[in-house]
Amino acid sequence: MPCFTAMRAEIALMSGSAFAVTHHAFSSGAGRTSDGNGSHASTLKSPSYTKSVSWQHYLKTEQLQLDTAMWDTAQAKDKMDAWLSGPNANKIEVVIANNDAMAMGAVEALKAHNKSSIPVFGVDALPEALALVKSGALVGTVLNDANNQAKATFDLAKNLADGKGAADGTNWKIDNKVVRVPYVGVDKDNLAEFSKK
Structure with a gap:
């Protein structure tokens, strides 16, 4: 499931049981999530399963959007552009993509919207993503070993x-x-x- 997520507040979830926590971790405030899923065997656990198992005692989140970028940079940029032009644009505090290609699309869109301060995370630790981590455009990536x-x-x-x-x-x-x-x-x-x- 190619998960592409824009979030507000405490936590950003990805299918495949990876996650990132932002500055409000472990508070009782409600966060908002937006995630997208297609279908892919590598992400057997759904975002809702991951959220309920990993964070049920720590954080509450509210979904903002549901969409997929199908592992593609251009599609992720288009989705992020739409989210940044939509009614929840000012609520987005972190972006999580289930691969680096989608994270790179989000970085491009955020830059175009002058919102590069929103943290972006990806998965795969591709050389291009590592270069973005070095430059600060991408906060982190996850090595899919x-x-x-x-x-x-x-x-x-x-x-x-x-x-x-x-x-x-x-x-x-x-x-x-x-x-x-x-x-x-x-x-x-x-x-x-x-x-x-």
């Missing part, structure tokens, strides 16, 4: 081919037929570690 995903796939497949249980002798945990490889947040504080790769 392809190397460890490949390792997990190989380890599980090898075990099955050898007649063993899929996770036998590995550190991988299977939850409802899914192996979750941890995401790693990337921002200015740890950017150098990822810029070398």
Whole structure:
């Protein structure tokens, strides 16, 4: 589900269980969210599931919009342009995209609307996104760790081919037929570690 989110107040949610917290974290005030979903196997957990499980005891949010940008920079820019021209434009305090391409579209739109101070987060830690983090245009991105995903796939497949249980002798945990490889947040504080790769 290509989630593209514009938010107000405490929390920004993405499907796929990634999130970012802004300056009002853990207050009791109501925030407002706007997210969009198509359909994609990589985002098995919905934003509402993520919100209810991860934040049910901390934050309340209210949805502003629901739309998708289908992993595409141009579509994300168009959606963000529309949101910034809409009735909730002044309520948006943070933008979360479920990939860096959509985050880059949001950055372009925010710049065009003179609202570059609104924080934007993406997912994938692409070189272009890392450059935007370095410049300050993107607050952060999340490394979707392809190397460890490949390792997990190989380890599980090898075990099955050898007649063993899929996770036998590995550190991988299977939850409802899914192996979750941890995401790693990337921002200015740890950017150098990822810029070398």
